[in-house]
Amino acid sequence: MSNDTCHPNLTRAxxxxxxxxxxxxxxxxxxxxxxxxxxxRLGNPKTPKDYGMPYQDIDIHTQDGVRLSGWEIIRTNSSKxxxxxxxxxxTRYGAVKGLDGVPxxxxxxxxxxxxxxxxxxxxxxxxxxxxxxxIGKTMIGHEVPVGAGVTEWQDLLGSLEYVSTHDLLKxxxxxxxxxxxxxxxxxxxxxxxxxxxxxxxxxCHVAIQPTLSYNMTxxxxxxxxxxxxxxxxxxxQFNKVGFGYSNVLEHISQVRVPMLFCQVKDDQYTLDKTTxxxxxxxxxxxxxxxxxxxxxxxxxxxxxxxGKRFDGYGYFNHYPEELLDFLNQHID
Numbered sequence: 162m163s164n165d166t167c168h169p170n171l172t173r174a175x176x177x178x179x180x181x182x183x184x185x186x187x188x189x190x191x192x193x194x195x196x197x198x199x200x201x202r203l204g205n206p207k208t209p210k211d212y213g214m215p216y217q218d219i220d221i222h223t224q225d226g227v228r229l230s231g232w233e234i235i236r237t238n239s240s241k242x243x244x245x246x247x248x249x250x251x252t253r254y255g256a257v258k259g260l261d262g263v264p265x266x267x268x269x270x271x272x273x274x275x276x277x278x279x280x281x282x283x284x285x286x287x288x289x290x291x292x293x294x295x296i297g298k299t300m301i302g303h304e305v306p307v308g309a310g311v312t313e314w315q316d317l318l319g320s321l322e323y324v325s326t327h328d329l330l331k332x333x334x335x336x337x338x339x340x341x342x343x344x345x346x347x348x349x350x351x352x353x354x355x356x357x358x359x360x361x362x363x364x365c366h367v368a369i370q371p372t373l374s375y376n377m378t379x380x381x382x383x384x385x386x387x388x389x390x391x392x393x394x395x396x397x398q399f400n401k402v403g404f405g406y407s408n409v410l411e412h413i414s415q416v417r418v419p420m421l422f423c424q425v426k427d428d429q430y431t432l433d434k435t436t437x438x439x440x441x442x443x444x445x446x447x448x449x450x451x452x453x454x455x456x457x458x459x460x461x462x463x464x465x466x467x468g469k470r471f472d473g474y475g476y477f478n479h480y481p482e483e484l485l486d487f488l489n490q491h492i493d
Contacts, residue, residue: 167411169390170443171376172435176389189386190393196310197249197394198306198402199296202289205254206307209234212272213280218275221284223319229303231284231320236275241492243279244320244334245271248317248341248474249309252290254284255474264397266478270338273481275392277488280330284320286313286343308486310345310374310407311413317343320361334492337366344371345407352412360417365491367484368462369422370473372431373440374406380430421487423476426456454485 167339209216214234232253246269247253255266264388271281272386288294293302306312317337324330339347348371381392395405424431424441431440445454454484457476458468466477477484 166248167374168375170373170433170436170438170440171379172433174383175380177336178388178438180240183346186388186390186393188403190390190397193275193382193390193394194398195437197309197398198288199299200250200289202295202299203250203252203254203256205252205285205290206257207254207266207268208232209268209271212268214272214275218271219323221316221319221323223287223315223463224322225315226303227287227315227319228302229284229287229316229319231282232357234271234275236278236280236283237440239278239280240333241334241336241488242324242330243271243274243281243338243488244317244324245281245283246286246313246317246340246343246347248343249289249307253285254290259471261469262273263469263475264475265471266486267474269478270481270484273276273371273485274488275382277481277485279295279336279488282320282324282330284316286316286346301466306402308346308407310322310342310349310372311404313342313346314350314353317347318354318357321357321363324370325359333362335363336488337363338368338369338372339374340369342407344368345374346417347408348409349407349412351417352415355415362416364472365419365421365488366416367423367487368444369423369426369477370428370431370470371409371422371441371444372407373410373443374408374427376433376440377430378406409444413444413447414449416448419491420448421453421455422448423455423457423473423483425466425468425470425473426458426461428473429471430470453487
């Protein structure tokens with residue numbers, strides 16, 4: 162084992178025999194890059210109506226010209242709004258198969274928010290769900306690669322701009338509820354467009370399992386394929402679409418509102434077993450504002466799940482109290 166001095170909290174395992182097989186690393190690199198920038202599209206098999214919430218299908222247009230598909234759930238006489246985005250390989254609904262045998266659905270969390278008096282905006286990120294973008298067979302509209310958190314900050318800003326001109330929502334106090342890739346994108350948005358006028362209505366920010374993308378990609382590939390391809394994948398991806406991995410540590414200093422972090426403590430893709438530190442702890446420590454961290458797992462104060470990553474996206478479906486307490490503390 163060796164600690165990576167360029168990437169904090171990453172201990173690399175010795176290279177296995179697979180790394181030395183001719184042609185295989187190059188082939189796997191190509192497959193992984195395609196899975197990152199053009200993942201298979203998933204559907205939205207349920208809608209807010211299935212949970213008793215009235216809604217409308219909407220289109221959101223980003224400043225770089227991508228049409229996003231979303232749901233607008235209006236709570237009558239509400240003055241507060243939750244904007245919810247999603248992880249990679251999911252949609253605004255969630256993912257039926259999920260990851261490592263754990264499916265996920267975001268509508269139960271949305272229902273808790275609706276019952277607590279929130280209007281809600283949920284959208285599919287570029288190239289996923291029903292939104293435009295994608296490459297090749299995954300393309301709808303015009304070609305736009307999935308950014309895995311690098312470019313989706315424009316999706317978040319698009320949703321805020323949509324709200325800023327909405328007759329019923331434009332004066333609402335806003336809570337951002339962002340997840341994984343979507344959390345990285347939302348954190349990045351604070352830095353990329355710090356002077357946008359609609360930030361004034363954003364009162365707090367929930368980040369469910371943000372990542373250090375380099376570290377997570379290394380661990381994911383190594384655990385699934387027993388090979389170290391993280392640098393080859395980043396280089397090949399950059400050569401193909403002009404960007405590499407998301408790094409929220411470069412952007413989180415610009416966040417200006419209280420943050421709530423939520424993370425599966427023993428998530429194999431974010432926990433370095435040598436240091437005993439989860440990557441989210443580095444992100445949490447770098448956050449300059451008032452902050453709270455909720456650990457998720459079978460051995461935590463509120464036992465939940467089996468320690469798998471996708472458990473983290475279902476936690477507030479079952480335990481919404483901590484989320485609602487945080488939101489109510491910062492939104493009048």
